[in-house]
């Protein structure tokens with residue numbers, strides 16, 4: 320008897336949550352929807368520390384949080400989403416932590432490629448942005464595979480920034496420009 324009441328209550332809470340969610344989305348989609356939203360993945364370790372969790376658990380929780388934010392964005396019709404995931408500076412962390420993050424990225428990129436993933440369900444094209452040569456080879460290969468596999472998706476775009484930093488970008492932007500004969504002048 321108690322089990323039946325508990326099940327009923329759960330279903331009631333579940334359906335009212337769904338109803339409220341639909342209602343909220345209706346209201347939000349009336350207003351102007353941004354074309355591009357960017358997320359900086361930060362605070363994963365602090366989150367884990369506050370809850371006496373391992374750093375790895377914090378990173379995993381961070382990834383799940385960003386995935387649900389992305390799902391809301393797709394549902395609202397945001398065309399471009401950028402995620403700042405791993406900068407070149409992040410390589411200065413301990414070797415174990417960097418390796419953990421590389422393994423996590425590999426696992427998650429493979430997950431994104433699955434048919435039932437949030438990316439495929441929402442017709443999202445993935446772009447990895449940054450100096451990809453600096454990534455661990457298996458991660459780079461998976462990233463390239465993800466870009467290729469989603470290249471025909473047209474509903475929205477997910478830009479994942481990895482191994483990036485402003486100085487590296489300036490250096491790499493300058494080289495082709497120099498080759499084209501562009502003249503640079505020093506800014507005062």
Ligand SMILES: CC(C)=CCC/C(C)=C/CC/C(C)=C/COP(=O)(O)OP(=O)(O)O
Pocket residue numbers: 360361362363364365366378379381382402404405406409420423424427428479
């Ligand atoms: C495929 C894909 C998008 C994977 C992403 C995996 C992921 C969660 C990466 C976050 C990496 C990172 C160095 C965050 C910085 O914040 P921090 O956690 O160091 O923050 P804190 O030290 O300020 O708490």
